[in-house]
Amino acid sequence: MGVLSWLALIATLTVAAGFLRLCIMLTAPRPAKPSGRREAIETCSFAVFLGSGGHTSEALILVSALNFDRYVPRTYIISEGDTLSMQKAVELESAKAAEAPNPRYTFVVIPRARRVHQSLLTTPFTAALSLIAAVWHFTVGPLMARPPVPEVLLLNGPGTCFVLCVAAYMNKFLGLKSPKLIYIESFARVRQLSLSGKLLRPLVDRFVVQWPELVKDKRRDECRGWLV
Amino acid sequence: MHVFVTVGSTRFDALVQQVLSEPVLDVLYRRGYRTLDVQCGNSDFDASLLRRDADDHWQRAGDLETSIWRFKPSLKEDYERADLIISHAGSGTIIDVLRLKKPLIVIPNPTLLDNHQAELSDALAGLGHLRSSTVADLPQAIEGLDTSTLVPFPQFDGSRFRELLDEEMGYYDHSRETGARH
Incomplete structure (x- = not known):
């Protein structure tokens, strides 16, 4: 066999192994028990994507419910140019400073996967750029002793959050540390999942909806009533 | 009594135009409202009968004293001041208003392509937390509104x-x- 045939064989095997790994990850039942038990005083690093507008409002309402002494440090991931979301997060942090006096939080800015009204033709390029930034933050950075990967990532849409999810998933695929992925569907979705909900549903560790009609598979979807 | 109309950051020409029409102004007056504020966002409307007293700010003289303006950084004070709020179907607005325990009539914008917003207002109307209406039926919705039958939002x-x-x-x-x- 020539060198080329060997290379082709290796490439095929690699692709097949990768595919198999992905299939196992997607079909394996999720762990019945979540992460290992933690003591009440232990901390947990936390990240949330603020998807602007209503997504940001709902995400920050959810974050406001958390114990800020426990979930530190906090990372707010925002889209490029979304100063309003940044401002709202700072407002929440200062309001919460009363109960957790040493706020430890940072912002990470990711290029938008797709701008409103952007043509579908150019979307793959901006989405790729967005993915590179997310992979940089979740995979490459932590490997180079930059800030470690957060232990949990909260997502609630729209588009760019899919990119973050894919980047986090890549870590899982490579066997690296990856955040627990929690998706909360918007309170506004009563009968139909949003596009980001549909995309993220098979990938996340917890898929939570706020209206019981949206629970299609009790092993995968959960509803605990209104969370916002 | 004061009524506040809001379209958020959207454009909803038909609602703004309807709110400024005689049938709506009449029914509001009959129901005891004396002042009306309209946050019109990016909507276009007929300003020929209005007095423009600043950039993006109009007044309308009459029995029902009316002010129309485009944006404010926060609408919280406007919600608090109002005895009735008429709004587009944005979920943020709906949650904010209902948490302040204000009577709310929601008009979903039928020109939005992905009109999932009507899902939320229909569901909440079904639970009695608000009234859902259409642009055309707004006068009847105001006429028939009995705030004592609204179910408090948790x-x-x-x-x-x-x-x-x-x-x-x-x-x-x-x-x-x-x-x-x-």
Whole structure:
């Protein structure tokens, strides 16, 4: 066999192994028990994507419910140019400073996967750029002793959050540390999942909806009533 | 009594135009409202009968004293001042207004392509927390509104999400052993 045939064989095997790994990850039942038990005083690093507008409002309402002494440090991931979301997060942090006096939080800015009204033709390029930034933050950075990967990532849409999810998933695929992925569907979705909900549903560790009609598979979807 | 109309950051020409029409102004007056504020966002409307007294600010003289303007950084004070709020179907507006326990009539914008917003207002109207109407039926909706029959909206309960995340991350002390996956 020539060198080329060997290379082709290796490439095929690699692709097949990768595919198999992905299939196992997607079909394996999720762990019945979540992460290992933690003591009440232990901390947990936390990240949330603020998807602007209503997504940001709902995400920050959810974050406001958390114990800020426990979930530190906090990372707010925002889209490029979304100063309003940044401002709202700072407002929440200062309001919460009363109960957790040493706020430890940072912002990470990711290029938008797709701008409103952007043509579908150019979307793959901006989405790729967005993915590179997310992979940089979740995979490459932590490997180079930059800030470690957060232990949990909260997502609630729209588009760019899919990119973050894919980047986090890549870590899982490579066997690296990856955040627990929690998706909360918007309170506004009563009968139909949003596009980001549909995309993220098979990938996340917890898929939570706020209206019981949206629970299609009790092993995968959960509803605990209104969370916002 | 004061009524506040809001379209948020959207454009909703038909609603703004309808609110400024005689049938709506008449019914509001009859129901005891004396002042009306309209936050019109990016909407276009017929300003020929209005007095423009600043950039993006108009007044309308008459029995019902009316002010129209485009944006403000926060609408909280406007919600608090109002005895009735008429709004587009944005979920943020709906939650904010209902948490302030204000009577709310929601008009979903039929020109939005992905009109999932009507899902939320229909569901909440079904539970009695608000009234849902259309642009054309707005006068009847105001006429027929009996605020005493509206069902109070529950206050924010942060424990649900807090417990969900604590449980997922292994803090059992504050979590309940319930939920679909346990």
